[in-house]
Amino acid sequence: LRKRSDTLLTWERPNPLSSKLRQFCTRLNRVPTFLRVWVKPNSWIGRLVLFLIFISGVAFMCSGVTYIYGGNGAEEPYPLNGQYSQFTLLTMTYDARLWNLKMFIRHYSKCSSVKEIVVVWNKGMVPEPSEFDSAVPVRIRVEEQNSLNNRFKVDPLIKTRAVLELDDDIMMTCDDVERGFKVWREHPDRIVGFYPRLVDGNPLKYRAENYARKKKGYNMILTGAAFLDTQFAFSRYWSEEAKAGRTLVDKLFNCEDVLLNYVYANSSSSSSVEYVKPAWAIDTSKFSGAAISRNTNVHYQKRSECLAKFAELYGSLANRKSKFKQRKDGWDV
Template sequence: MYIRLSCCRLLRHRKLIYISIFVSILLSLIYVVIIPLVLKFLQKPQTNTHTERQYVVPRNSPVFQTVAHCSFHDCFNIYRCGHKLNGDFKVYIYPASKYVDSDGIPVGGKMSREYYSILSAIVNSHYYTDHPEEACVFVSSIDTLNQNRFRVKETSQALAMLPYWNDGENHIILNMVPGAAPNYKTIVDLSIGKAMVAGAGFDTWTYRTSFDISIGIYSETASQLSHNYSLTHRPTFITTVQTNLHSDFITHLKSIEQKRSILRVVEQCTDDIHNRSIVCHGNVTYEYTYILRDSIFCLILPGPRLMDTTLSDALATGCIPVIAINHVVLPFFEVIDWKRAVILWSETELDNLLDVVSGIPLDRRKEMSSQCRWLYHTYLSSLQKITMTTLKILSQRLHPHSASFYEDWNLRPNPESARSPLFLPYMSDSSGFTAVILSYDRVSSLFKLIRMLKGAPSLQKILVIWNNQFKSPPRFSVWPKTEIPIKIIQTAANKLSNRFYPYREIETEAVLSLDDDILMLTIDEIEFGYQVWKEFPDQIVGFPSRSHVWNNNTKTWKYESEWKNEISMVLTGAAFYHKFWNHAYTYNMPGKIKKIVDDNMNCEDIAMNFLIANTTNKAPIKVTPKKKFKCPQCTNTEMLSADEGHMATRTWCINQFAEIYGRMPLKLVEYRADPVLYKDLFPKKLKRYNNVGDL
């Protein structure tokens, strides 16, 4: 009996121990895991920016002062931004919230359309993250664009209440209304601690170098203007474009205007002082946008604020800004070289301005005007572009090793500059070429051409494009016997564009395009042409050349086949080119051009010349002096060029192609490549290409 009771007590004791252990483990899990998760969830702001939450700003909540001497190295925590080389610059936007004071009065007012556009641009960019722990930079949902709406103390307190504020570290405050005189402070008296300011109208006294970002002021007027105003026929040389200038400036400028009529000083119209879309010059009334469009230079002076929308307005119309504002920090000056587009002048040296500006050559004025329009369109024409430029500058500060070059920021794309779509600057000696022969029914000349070609040392394959759907190609047993592979492709339709299709059988980089009647070339000429092409792989290198000329009477282009010193085309009846151009012709060239070629059974060689010239801005290269490429055995009825309308159609094609491309890309050159020892009195053993013929 005693033993039995002892056993029961022992079992009961063990159960209590197990229960105690289980409860201890459960409490540990609740304390270590569940409670922190709940607290984290409660503290984490909601990421839905459309769900507005209301916060009460206490009357006595702390207000931090702005750190006046911040730099990117002491007020910015770069360790929040990770250590990856790319992709670690992320921006977090606080959820939309409504802040009110203890009396229920809203702080900051309703979010403006402009600020909403900026936040939307960030959300839709690759910089955005909805996870604050991943963020490098934080942006408040409190609208700070317009400083005139601020309740300074309450707004500062609302910023300090942001969950990740930490005295403004890694936060950016956006503002687009420049400060007013006398100190022109961009953010007035908001206490932003260590936050960066992306603001407009900075002066050099308040701008914190390498920390703040000077941005542009978005102009609704400029966004509605056309950007194609010519500088050549503008009647006015230089105009003031502000109506709110100080009376001292107006008086001084009018005295200059009386001596020099090339200056026009406009003022606010006295009979309609509230209409800012019109200005007056004496008794003459102008639309504000008109004076921008008809002036070569726009003089911009300090007004009630250090900067306003006139800079964007002038840039949009190509009116070259003359900025006579001392100590102004221009938008994005960190990356934009404004000297390429504007004239920086001292507001105290206006007497000498006209003499200096008058000495700027016309070509330089045109260049500056074009640069103005490009800078506006690229960086200032929308809130989205202003925002993305700001974030890109911040990203480059963090990763200077991957920053864009000066040229990327400041050189506008030039359609006339040479560019190559190919990667390799040269081809290897062992690559060789594929001969692509377009044929229809001239079997005899086709076979003769193949027998001649098979002796070319660099020939790798012969591809015959049989373009006759009513007659099959000859049986294989009658084709010339060669060690070079021959592949015959029978097309589904008789189209000249078939010769430029990117056939998978073309395995070499180089293509020698041939008509089946080109029997006058020699092996040395073909081999020399291939060697020249290897030095210029992105251009057409070949034998028959043509040119285009401008007709002043008809104001049109003309196709020219006469022998001239200048050439602008090399016909693809006998020419080398890179196989990339087959793909570009088939898939990238404007479809209207290929339709013109196929509908007219003409101009495919002109189309290929246009395509390559428009892409590379380079001329073709003619090799050897040979000019005669007529088939001696062919009858006139067999040749497309024998048609009476052939030349007229080719002239029409040139004008059509130029209209489609929007310019004339063909380049006239006086250049021809011949072997070095061509016609020199050297023994044949010393010459590599002896069989290079004359005309």
């Protein structure tokens, strides 16, 4: 390559409702202080009030999860120039996350534009496709080595140009997925996804999305939820030029998404990433012990190490900043 590349619950929509919702949440955050003053936990009334608050919180959370997992989920696709298309959904997992995968497939298989779901199986007892409740074909691709590089392996059995790379612990609405697919069809040469990051500074440091928001721009899209051109992305990722990067990915068991961003940036003189804001996004790994990157500090340290190495190998991303709020439809606020 020539020199030139974590999520919490989000529930805002780009409309006036979101501002009212933010105001409500701000007021809600003040409730604990109010309760400490007016509710006495040692009294039976205090315990009753706290119990009712707890039950209400559980009910609210369950209704949110039901909204994501339940229903038919098959919102209408968005046409581009009057035409519709389909994509392949690809996720990578292993046996300890099977319970999550079943819910994942049940939900996303009902999204209108999904043609097939490909499960990259990295380790453990391989399930049968018949174990999944799916509205579309499910293919399990068993890998010999447990490597994050398998996510972008060239797969001649994929029949669509577009692939949605989606972590098995990310749940969002089908409407968000369909909007992302429409944006990718407008810019098929870009990584189009839902989790932006900004890489800058000296030394380079990996930071969360709020840093990109503060700086009003981004130059990286995490591929835990992103649309790609399967032929371009996979062939470039497995090129000889990217071999040193793949070696580091295996060494740290991290950063495959960071490497792909550098690969894309190195192949284009224009913007190589595009952001779409999801209305809802739930990271279900927060509810299990099978998360890949539960230790945030260690995770971020590894990714900062990757940034330094990839910049040395492939050049900087610092001068490739894209701004939020550039789309007329408001999908990138």
